[in-house]
Amino acid sequence: MRKIEYFGIVGGDKRQLETALSIQKDGYNVNICGFENANFKIKDLKQDTLNNVISKSEGIILPLPVTRNGTSLNAPFSNSEILLNNEFFELLKDKKVFCGMAEILYKSDLPYNKNNIYDYFNREEFTVENAVPTAEGAIEIAMREYSGTINGSKCLVTGYGRIGKILAKFLTGLGADVTVSARKKEDEAWIKLQGYHFANTNNLPEIQFDIIFNTIPSTIFNARTLAKTAANAVLIDLASAPYGVDYNAAKRLGINAIKAPSLPGKVAPKTAGEIIKNTIYNIIEEEL
């Protein structure tokens, strides 16, 4: 594992600070920059200039997503923009670079060195582990918004991918009555033997669910489906764009529909940071 001893963390939100702290705790050298305005745990970390941080480090950790606009680094706590320009990539030339959603980077015509860039967001274990804070964040929202307890409530989870699987398990652990929807016979078999009720995503039942969690990025909850949904249901949309709910229709029908993207960084930055760290460690072990 000791292929890299010096890490530089450049830009990002609370998650990246937690990544930095967690790597430092493991005994590595860590320097950070782009967090001038963070008021969070920053005093335990060494801050330096961009140039210094990069030149001192063998491995550079960039944010998730690495950029939102394609031209500057995603660095909400930085007091100045960090441009994704020639100069920046020149600095990174001989470094191992770890970032999330590198494909946005690659859309530009910057002189990045793909051989040195590792996307932690694309790793299977990252996605699996990240489903945990997503599921917990969703449950926290449900607890806040729903006027009863999760225990004893009727919950619907649409989709049986990573988030659906973990959410169904956690809800059952809290004593909810859980229905999971999917389309494939194989998923139906798994859903049933886990003890959940099964529903066909193409034909959701007219049961009056108390809480609905959508994980499918497609408008499952259009005007027609929403019309069959209980008016006092809480509907939490965990799907990424194009999302799963017709929000105008929901508003019209008085249904409490909540768009909840990017939960891990918001609800559990510490865990989210550790997941980034673990994935980077795995990359170093397997790919470097």
Next chain:
Amino acid sequence: MRKIEYFGIVGGDKRQLETALSIQKDGYNVNICGFENANFKIKDLKQDTLNNVISKSEGIILPLPVTRNGTSLNAPFSNSEILLNNEFFELLKDKKVFCGMAEILYKSDLPYNKNNIYDYFNREEFTVENAVPTAEGAIEIAMREYSGTINGSKCLVTGYGRIGKILAKFLTGLGADVTVSARKKEDEAWIKLQGYHFANTNNLPEIQFDIIFNTIPSTIFNARTLAKTAANAVLIDLASAPYGVDYNAAKRLGINAIKAPSLPGKVAPKTAGEIIKNTIYNIIEEEL
């Protein structure tokens, strides 16, 4: 069950409104008073004057606790004080009265008719069921305050009474690593066979727990125990007075200690209201 057809709900918080709605939904006649300032679901219920509500009803449901000061009804949404005076008890004389914590009432020298007063708070099933919203409320606080996920966190639950049992079960259902403390060998046996780690309450381990839930109404977390507690731990005190934490010491040590009493009414008024209703139904079935 149909021994009472007309219910009057007088005073109380959101829980009592939910009790009223839930009884009404079961097909009984319900009238309420003392909720003039509530802006919550009130339009689905019939409001009337104190005199009318009581004279129209066979069963009168008073709040939990029925009074806080011993002299007036606990009616936070009322626009005038409802005094616990002769006149009030004269009105109730021939009614079946259901209330919570009647013993505060009995401390005064009011002309109450004990034969007609039933305390739903004293029933075993009320206490058991109420432990569920308490446990969920505690978990909601933990999710909000702890920067990681419950899944994978090290949790300590002190005390293996009703709340301790349910909390340990829910935390395990979310994938936490749960230690439960108790004093009796019998409890130790139960705790271990449920798959929890056991700790002796008299000698808590120096493990660095992420989240601690106290359910014991005695200062378990005094300065000495707190000194052994991780500085970044979240400590949630669910015990009633005299509480379980030396809050001054916690503050001095920078430990995030949170006093969280009376959770059911706050986090899950609907469930809390249904528990009151179910207990009243049981009283009617068994005692009337």
Next chain:
Amino acid sequence: MRKIEYFGIVGGDKRQLETALSIQKDGYNVNICGFENANFKIKDLKQDTLNNVISKSEGIILPLPVTRNGTSLNAPFSNSEILLNNEFFELLKDKKVFCGMAEILYKSDLPYNKNNIYDYFNREEFTVENAVPTAEGAIEIAMREYSGTINGSKCLVTGYGRIGKILAKFLTGLGADVTVSARKKEDEAWIKLQGYHFANTNNLPEIQFDIIFNTIPSTIFNARTLAKTAANAVLIDLASAPYGVDYNAAKRLGINAIKAPSLPGKVAPKTAGEIIKNTIYNIIEEEL
């Protein structure tokens, strides 16, 4: 704990041999007698005469039950009867004696010294822990006798004492659809919040259960109840005398009713022996 260094195990079945092995493994001196005909793990233990074993030992462990007939020790593997006579009790006079179900002993007029006799069977933690091998043994029988899987089967557990609680938990862990019967409102509350279906023991539902586990020592399954039971149900009676089934009626109706007493020693002697050991250690710690 080191109040006793030398243990003598006299009489008993496989459980007592496992108790002996487990104590020996903890570093104590162990001598046994009354196991001449055991062909099981006996070679790892030191056998000696009754006189020698007792005189060499500070603590003497007698079987569970200590006697079946009141006159001789319960020693199925012994090649001669060990009489509970004056001579025997003279030998034990200054020893700490641990046995199970001492009350049968006390019915005789033998010169036992009650101050030196400790009944491990009476300890709460013994009974709790013993419910585990009982529940597992019951599930093993159900797996063998029922032609389907426990997963997905409809199970009824009558009684919500120690065995009922553990059995319901294990069956749920295997994915059964579990109904638990009880009589008290408090038990009803617990049963429901654990996610089981509730039934009133006084009025069992006419559901066609696949497997029924009785834990109540009273003829719940009399001719009338059995007439409502599915003919192909498996009915496992875990109650002690007077048992829970009218076996003649069951035979007449062709219902597969199985009397299954004393499971721990039969299905899991190792665990049963460790439970005896742990209980004796607790007695030494607390009472000696």
Next chain:
Amino acid sequence: MRKIEYFGIVGGDKRQLETALSIQKDGYNVNICGFENANFKIKDLKQDTLNNVISKSEGIILPLPVTRNGTSLNAPFSNSEILLNNEFFELLKDKKVFCGMAEILYKSDLPYNKNNIYDYFNREEFTVENAVPTAEGAIEIAMREYSGTINGSKCLVTGYGRIGKILAKFLTGLGADVTVSARKKEDEAWIKLQGYHFANTNNLPEIQFDIIFNTIPSTIFNARTLAKTAANAVLIDLASAPYGVDYNAAKRLGINAIKAPSLPGKVAPKTAGEIIKNTIYNIIEEEL
């Protein structure tokens, strides 16, 4: 679903009889042949000659596997051999034929009509659902062979495919301390977040497990691995050929290694039969 009204079940073991009974219970016409020597539930089914059964039926259900030797039908309860000859396939020509492991059939040069033959064994949901009786059967063996309880025992499950997943879940449901081995980082992530301990299949830990379940069809437990295994461990091999254990080495080392193939039909014929039925229904719904 009512595309086929008349079913003929020809050959097979108890599972096929249960399939026949279950289809008949759903209201279809069912005739069977090849069960002359079965003494099991046979009286509730209509037996007829091979010719009559096939000519009366639209759908013919053949066994799993359809043949063991390639020349005659797998019909252990038949009093004469049913040859897989021209004549037999001529009879089936215009029928919908459902069988298991059709590929053995296709190795011969018989005049089968592949367009009419549907292999239920190849369907994903069949394999998933069948993992349940396999897992339960394995647990039943473990309960019988291991002298302690599953609760509290240290279990290793090698492989995180269908059987590994279900087995780990059930063992946890019984309170075992479960380690699961796999090779992929993604599986590691899933294993850990389910609360199991993780081990790398390529490098199994030297922990003294009480019970080991192998699901990998490759000699994981060779002489070298077995030498690190506790002498009193129970090792249950659920893998199909070439199996997972060097049985000679196990014998030499005195390890209790048990080859346990084809559990569903043995331990839960009713469930196994229902799984065949459900899969055939799915085929009819989707493919006919």
